[in-house]
Structure formats: C-alpha cells, structure tokens
Amino acid sequence: MxxxxxxxxxxxxxxxxxxxxxxxxxxxxxxxxxxxxxxxxxxxxxxxxxxxxxxxxxxxxxxxxxxxxxxxxxxxxxxxxxxxxxxxxxxxxxxxxxxxxxxxxxxxxxxxxxxxxxxxxxxxxxxxxxxxxxxxxxxxxxxxxxxxxxxxxxxxxxxxxxxxxxxxxxxxxxxxxxxxxxxxxxxxxxxxxxxxxxxxxxxxxxxxxxxxxxxxxxxxxxxxxxxxxxxxxxxxxxxxxxxxxxxxxxxxxxxxxxxxxxxxxxxxxxxxxxxTPDAAQTFVPFIVTLSLIAIVYAGLICLAQKDMKKLIAYSSVSHMGFITLGTFTFNPQGLEGAILQMINHGLSSAALFLIVGLIYERRHTRMISDFGGLAKVMPVYAVLFAVATFSSIGLPGLNGFIGEFLVLLGAFKVSYIWALIAASGIVIGAAYALWLYQRTMFGKLENPENMNLTDLTFRERWTLIPLVIMMFWIGLYPKPFLDTMHASVNNIVQRVNPGYTPALESFKVENSSIPAADHLPAGHVNMNEPAVPADTAHHAGH
Amino acid sequence: MTPIHIAYPNLFVILPELILMCWVFFMMMADLFISKEKKEVNALLAIIGIILSAAAVFVVMPLGHISSFNDSMVSDSFALFFKLLFCITAVLTILISKKYIAIEGMNWGEYYTLLLFAVSGMMVLVSATDLVTIYLGMEFMALTVYVLTGYLRQDTRSNEAALKYFLLGAFSSAIILYGMVLLYGVTGSTNIYKVASFLAANDNFSNPVMIASVILLVAGFAFKVAAVPFHMWAPDAYEGAPTSITAFMAVGPKAASFAVILRIFLIALPSMKPHWIPIFWGISAISMLLGNIVAVAQTNIKRMLAYSSIGHAGFIFMGVIAGTKIGIASVMLYMLVYSFMAIGAFAVIILLRKTGVKGDEIKDFSGFARKYPSLGLCMLIFLISLIGLPPTGGFIGKMYLLAAAVEAEYYYLAGIGVLMSLLSLFYYMQVAKTMYIDEEIPGQQLVSSNALTLVVYFCAAATLLIGMFPNRFITSALASVLTM
Structure with a gap:
C-alpha cells in the first residue's frame, strides 16, 4: 500500500x-x-x-x-x-x-x-x-x-x-x-x-x-x-x-x-x-430472494405509475436489485457486473432524472398524461431521452447491457432460476421504459401547452451529453473499466467464496509454499473455534 | 477512650471551593455598595471569582491525589476534571444570564452569589469521599438551585417549578440519607473506602439491609439526575425556571450527580454490583425510552429539552453500568460535550426572549436561520450534536458511551440507545426544520448582547472542535478516571 x-x-x-x-x-x-x-x-x-x-x-x-x-x-x-x-x-x-x-x-x-x-x-x-x-x-x-x-x-x-x-x-x-x-x-x-x-x-x-x-x-x-x-x-x-x-x-x-x-x-x-464472509454465505438465499423480489415487483409497480419521476424512482429499486443480486453471486462475473452496474445506473438514472427535471422546469408537471408527441417540438431532448432509456433497459451497445449481462452470467453460474427471474425483470424494464418513452415522446402533439416548448439550451444539452458519451463508451468498449476492477474483485471472491475454482486457475498463487488446497477451509470457521488470521487467503491474486 | 486526633487539614484539597466561597462572601458584601443601575458589575465579579477558582484547580493539579479532613475530602484528577468543567459551565451561565435577568427585571446581585454557591456545592460534592460530606455538598448545591429555580418570583410557573423541585428534591435527599444510614449501620463507617474494604472482607451480598440501602441510594441519585421513574420534577422545573438557570441545571448539577454516582457505586459498592446493575439497567432503558418518546410531543422547547435531557441521562447511565475505565471516561467526556451543546442551545433560546415575548415555543423559531444565518447554523450544530451525528462532539460522546456498553457486552442497552437516538432525530430536526424551512415571523428582531452571542459561537466552536479533534479530550478524560 x-x-x-x-x-x-x-x-x-x-x-x-x-x-x-x-x-x-x-x-x-x-x-x-x-x-x-x-x-x-x-x-x-x-x-x-x-x-x-x-x-x-x-x-x-x-x-x-x-x-x-x-x-x-x-x-x-x-x-x-x-x-x-x-x-x-x-x-x-x-x-x-x-x-x-x-x-x-x-x-x-x-x-x-x-x-x-x-x-x-x-x-x-x-x-x-x-x-x-x-x-x-x-x-x-x-x-x-x-x-x-x-x-x-x-x-x-x-x-x-x-x-x-x-x-x-x-x-x-x-x-x-x-x-x-x-x-x-x-x-x-x-x-x-x-x-x-x-x-x-x-x-x-x-x-x-x-x-x-x-x-x-x-x-x-x-x-x-x-x-x-x-x-x-x-x-x-x-x-x-x-x-x-x-x-x-x-x-x-x-x-x-x-x-x-x-x-x-x-x-x-x-x-x-x-x-463477514461466512455469514454472507449464509444470507445468500435471503438476500437473493429480496433482490429478485425487488427486480420484478418494483418493475411491475413502474408499469402502473402516472408520474414520470416516480416511475424512474421505482425503476431504480428494480435496477439496484440487479446490483445486489450480482454482488451475492460471489463470482467475478457477478461482482464485476454489479460494480459496473453501479456506474451504469449512476449514469442512466442521473440522466433520466435530469430529463424529467428539464421537462418539469418547462411545464411544471410530471404527469405522463400531460405529455405526448414531444419529439416533434424537442428533437434533441427526444434523442437524449432515447439514449438514456435504452441505457437503462440494457440495449446492446450501451452500458446497461454490459452490466446486466455480467450480472446474469454470474447469477446463471450459481442458479439458472435466479437468472431466469432476473431476466424477466429486464423484459418488464423494457416494457415500462419504452412505454414511458412512447407515451411522452411519440403520438400526437395534442396538449396546447406543449406546442411551444423550447428545445434544450446549450447548458442543458451539456449536462446530459457527458453522461451519454460515457454510456456509449462503456457500452462499446468496457474493457478499460472492467480492467480496473479485476484484481480487487478476484481478491474479494477469494475471501468470500474460497471454493470458487475458476478464479484460482487464472491467477498464479504468489506464495508457492502454501498449497492452494489450504485456502479452501480458511473462510469456514466453526463458531466454537478461535479465530484464525486468514492471511493465506490473501496471497492469491496480485 | 482514645483521644480524637485531628490533624491539621491540608487546605489544598479544597482550595478551589474555598477560594470560591470566600469570594462569594466578598461579593455579598460588595453588592451592598453597588448601585441599582450598575448591577452588571456583579456578573463581572462572579466571573473573576470563577477564574480565581479555576486557577486554583491548576495550582492543585500537580499535587496529584491528595486527601484530607480525615479522608473525607479528596482532590484527585477525577474531581479536578469536574471542577474545571463546573468553572466553564458557570462562566457560560453567567454570560447568558446578564441580558436575560435584565429583561426579566431580576437584576439583583443575589442571583450571582447563589449561582456561585451552587458551584461551590458541586465542587464539594465531586471531592467528597465520605457519606456525610457527600450529603453536605449535595444539599448545598440543591438548596441554592431550588432558590434559583424560583428566582422569577412574579412568575407563577417559576414559583410552581421551585416548589415542586424543592418538595421532591427534599424527599429524595431524605431517601439518600436513609440509604446512607443503612450503609453506615452495616459497615460501621461513613468513609467510602472503609465501606468498600468492609464489604470486601465481609460478605453482605444477601444482607437485606444492604440491599435496601443500595435500592434507596439508587432511587435517590436517580432523582438527582432526573432519570425515569424519578423524573417528574424535571419538565416543570426546566420550563418554569429562568432559562439561564435551566441551562445550568441541565448541565452542572447533573454532572456533579453523575460524578458522585460513579464514586459511590464504583468505589464503595462494587461488591454489590449484581444488585445495582440491573436496577440501573432498567432506569437507563426506560429513561431513554420515555424521555425521547415524550419529547416528540412537546411544543415548548424548554420542555422538549427537559425530556430529551432525561433521555440523555439514560444514555449516560450506560457508562456507569459498564463501570470500566472506558465507561467512566465516557461519562466524563459526555458531560463535557453535553455542557457545550446544551448551554449553547439554551443560549439561543434566550436570544429569542425579549420584553413581552417568551420565545420558548418551538414555533418562535420560525425562519430563524433565514434571518440570522450564522446563529441558525450554530443552533443546527447544537441540534445535530444532541442527536449524536458527526462531525460534532455529540457523536464522539455517544460513540464512546456506546463503546463502553458494547465492551461490557450490554448489547441490548446499546440497541435501545441507538434506537432512541434515532427517535431524537425526529424532534430535534423539527426545530431545525422550523428554523430553516418555515416562513419568517414578520418583524422579529433579536435583543442580543455581545456576551450572549459570544457564548453561542463559543459553544458551537467547542462542539465542533470536540467532534473533529476529540483525541485531546478523550485522553484527558481517560487520564482523570476514578482510581479504584
């Protein structure tokens, strides 16, 4: 250090x-x-x-x-x-x-x-x-x-x-x-x-x-x-x-x-x-269940929202469910997906809230029913909104896809049922996000108050463009981002899930005097045994 | 019959309180020669007296652990820590009083002399190592505070407060006295060290007289710190007393009482621990619960702070119950922090007091921070500190108390403590909300004085300082813990 x-x-x-x-x-x-x-x-x-x-x-x-x-x-x-x-x-x-x-x-x-x-x-x-x-x-x-x-x-x-x-x-x-x-x-x-x-x-x-x-x-x-x-x-x-x-x-x-x-x-x-790696192992079913409930349940709630901001808020709950799911798969794919998804969600939800904020500043309402056909009067806004929406639902080519894919991969390795339920959450996500976009941006421009809306100003565009650039970058070339976390993630996997073998294969054991097999029981300590410093588990990976 | 040998007493043991008392007598005389228009001079004289007394503390400090008067008074770092704390408290109280008692039309010299008498009583109390001197110091402190509570003699609330406080206080003193008598009856001594060694040598663990004595002492002292179920007097006394005295009561006598609780129970009665720990545990838990829950419903800020101070007392008991080195140090540290944040908060309340406006309802704070951003910020710091959030001293104090409880494995008590801190967030933030979010009261003007704003800024700075650089304070508390 x-x-x-x-x-x-x-x-x-x-x-x-x-x-x-x-x-x-x-x-x-x-x-x-x-x-x-x-x-x-x-x-x-x-x-x-x-x-x-x-x-x-x-x-x-x-x-x-x-x-x-x-x-x-x-x-x-x-x-x-x-x-x-x-x-x-x-x-x-x-x-x-x-x-x-x-x-x-x-x-x-x-x-x-x-x-x-x-x-x-x-x-x-x-x-x-x-x-x-x-x-x-x-x-x-x-x-x-x-x-x-x-x-x-x-x-x-x-x-x-x-x-x-x-x-x-x-x-x-x-x-x-x-x-x-x-x-x-x-x-x-x-x-x-x-x-x-x-x-x-x-x-x-x-x-x-x-x-x-x-x-x-x-x-x-x-x-x-x-x-x-x-x-x-x-x-x-x-x-x-x-x-x-x-x-x-x-x-x-x-x-x-x-x-x-x-x-x-x-x-x-x-x-x-x-x-607390051993306790974390015990709590996996509990936390995964809560995550899956969040993914599906919050997604379904989104479908019923009338307020744009509330919809995006509930969609956050759903997306954060992916992150906790990925975290508790305890394999590198799931964890890297979770960490990347933290960044992705940070970008996409920030963008979406900005987008809602921009329209709220103009119209002082966030009700979906007040809008429709905005793409005609605010084309730049519509494009940026579309990118943020696609990023949020995980369209390939944008950042959300990489993160959710990795999380699902990690989940699939542990249990295909987890992956199946989580994947259904993606479908629901696409449904509510696209439906929101359709109802606000497309259709006829009927509400007279929406006729004279001005498109984004220079400042407003540039609050969104950096986020959009990052969305494309992570979506098209995620390697530099994932590279930063490999070493740390593998170290955590070693700690929390010592039985995880693929990670061991791809990393040389630094201290060859310690046989690899000795790592395995290090994380599992009987409650009656005195604690043992787990230095050994840390020498793997560098 | 052996002749009673009286050694020449070592006056250094009581030097700070001796100087203070002599000064008070001088002030009483001097007051006769001060004209009615210049009564502020009394405040200045009182501050000089405190400074002299504080200087005496520093003179005595290098002498280390000394005792005299047949071991009935001791001067150790524990006592000196508290004496210094009382000096700070007293100076702050005097500074916030000046404008306040002028508005109340009570600008008489007796106010300051009574206050200083109370301080000297507190000093005697923290130095006392004999049941008799403990009782002496306690009554000395209590009597003057009763009078100060009823100092607004035209105000019925103040009169009522004083009467309630006096009657219940006298009652609790009697209970303590009864406990002491029983203790003396069993052990044959009033000196707490002799009591301790007698109890260590003779097993009196199941002696019903001893158990009764412990229960009586717990009940009496719980009254002095306003812990549930002996708290009934506190809200009325806090609300009715002059606000400056409320600030003083919330801090000074409470600190002194906790000091003497630590001394009696940890030095004289450690062998009875299995008896008094569960009682204190219960008192601590229900004080935190009741104090914080009832505070939520208050609309008068003085009453709210009274109930919250019951909750704080419950929290402080955690350190007593832990009884470890960290436990004692955490009680001392918390009293130090609490002094600054509580006096600071009361000083802000006094700022709102002016002729014709009481200014002690929470709604009187509407828009306060909008109009007076820096004073509002100070009040916010006090409130955050009272909740126990970083980066304030309140966080460090509460964390240290919790650490003591966790170290001694009182997890449930710690759990109740943190939950009730959470609840306290609700009513403290209510004040913050009123200050920052509600609309200003039109035409609100503060009648301020330099001394008062100085106290507010000083207390806010001290609260933050302890929160950000607590090491110095923790070390000095650890260095001054009771030697058992």
Missing part, C-alpha cells in the same frame, strides 16, 4: 468541495446569485478535474489500496485518518465528482431561492460521499457516511415539492435507522478484534484479515445488512425512495439516484463480503 503520487491527492479531492463551500457560506452575500453559482460550479468542476489525475496513476494490477494516506486521528481509541482506493471505489469516485458537477449545472435556473444554502449543501454532500468511498477506517467511514444525511435532508426539505417535509424526515429516519445498528456492529468488531489480537484498531483492512467467529459474523452481518439495505434500498426497505425522489429537486434526485444509493451496494461489497 502506498501513494504513487507523493502528495495527498485523495484528501485534496475530498476537501476541495469544502474549500469551495466555506467562502460561499461566509463571504459571499446572498444577493450575488451568479457568483454563488459560478463558485459552486468551478469548485465541483475543479474537483472533477483533480479526480481525473487518478486515472493515469491508477494501477490495475493490484488489489492493494492505492494513493494511501494514513495519519492518526484519535489515537486514544485507535481511530485513524486513513484513505485509499482500489478497483471497487475508483470508478465510483470518478462518478461522484462527475455527477455532482452535473447536478450543480442542472440547478442553474431550477433553484431560484436560497442559493447559498443550496450550494453549500451540495458541496458538503459531496465531501461526505467522496469520504465514504475512500475511508478505510471504520469510524472515519461512519463519520462521512452520516455527514451526507443533513445536507440531503435540507436539499429535499427546502427545495422540494409539496410533501417535502414528510419525504425529508422519512429519508433521514430510514437511513439513520440502518446506520445506527451499523455503529454498534462496528464497535463490537472493534472489541472482538482486540480480544483476538490484542490490538485496538478500526482499520477495515485489518478486520478483513481476521476470520471472526461465526456467531459474531452473523450479528455483524445483520447490522451491516440493515445499514446498507436501507440505503440501496432493497425490498422491503425501499418505501422512502419514491417519496424522496418525487419531492426532491432535480439535483437532489440526480445525486440521490446517481451516487447515494451506491453507498449501500458499495458497503455490501467492501465490508459485508470481506469482513
């Missing part, structure tokens, strides 16, 4: 938005609205540019953490300021900086009042999101994880729709409900780890090297599950999501769907699979 750049790039990325937020908060008078917008845009764009520095310096061939920064923060209880990224978080960080910039650009005119608070909220939210993806110390992670809640509460609560207060507090309560149990689990891990090793640490990587007793794993996994499942959101914890999305302003929805939901699935991959 090291930092090839020699300067704290990750800290810079995390705290750049904060550096932008402070002058907006303290020095800019609230009348200077243009200045606030520009400052916020420059800050988020600058953060995005700085995050691009990571790309040429990122090493695809290792699962070790990169760009590591480590300082002690609260030495008296072993909490560290510990940042680092690997193939799992790398793309998510780029997605975060891109989507936040786009969210700021999209709210240029949409947010007209209390700009100062709005942009400060977005910037602090970005700090929390970036920090949560980079933190490698559990308490440090938890701090960022919770910092996200208050700004998001205000984004929904101040600039939201008619039922904003209900939606905002519901969002807050649901997500905090999950995470408080996670805090107890983190503390329990802390003391159990000390019990076995005599070391007080919250370091996530250290926890990954210890096989905790099974009953501890079981409870900790349950707590993790509550924390992450609410955030994903998995069925049946998904009810906050439609409310939050429908009421949130466009930028809020974009960030919520584009990035915040990924926190949950990222948490599963990063923590639940590696720290």
């Amino acid at each position: 090291n930092n090839v750049l020699g300067f704290p790039i990750l800290s810079l990325i995390i705290f750049l938005p904060l550096i932008g937020a402070i002058p907006i908060m303290l020095f800019v008078p609230k009348q200077k609205e243009e200045l606030i917008r520009w400052l916020s845009a420059i800050t988020t764009f600058g953060t995005f540019l700085v995050s691009l520095i990571l790309i040429p310096n990122f090493n695809n061939n290792t699962h070790e953490m990169q760009f590591v920064e480590r300082h002690s923060w609260i030495p008296s209880i072993g909490v560290q300021y510990f940042l680092g990224i690997d193939g799992i978080s790398f793309l998510l960080i780029l997605l975060t900086t891109l989507v936040t910039f786009i969210a700021v650009m999209s709210s240029w005119h949409a947010i007209g009042e209390r700009l100062k608070e709005f942009h400060v909220s977005i910037l602090i939210l970005e700090v929390g999101m970036l920090g949560a993806f980079m933190a490698l110390d559990f308490i440090f992670f938890y701090v960022f994880w919770e910092i996200m809640l208050v700004p998001m509460y205000f984004i929904i609560g101040i600039w939201g729709g008619p039922r904003k207060l209900y939606a905002a507090i519901k969002f807050f309560l649901y997500t905090l409900f999950g995470s408080v149990f996670m805090l107890v689990a983190i503390l329990a891990l802390f003391f159990v780890y000390h019990h076995y090793t005599g070391v007080y640490t919250f370091e996530i990587l250290k926890y990954m090297e210890l096989n905790f007793p099974y009953n501890i794993q079981w409870w900790v996994f349950l707590a993790f599950f509550l924390g992450f499942a609410v955030k994903v959101p998995m069925f049946p914890f998904h009810t906050w999501l439609p409310d939050a999305h429908v009421e949130a302003p466009t930028a809020g929805s974009v960030i919520l769907a584009g990035i915040l939901l990924k926190m949950g699935t990222y948490g599963f991959v990063r923590f639940a699979l590696t720290i």
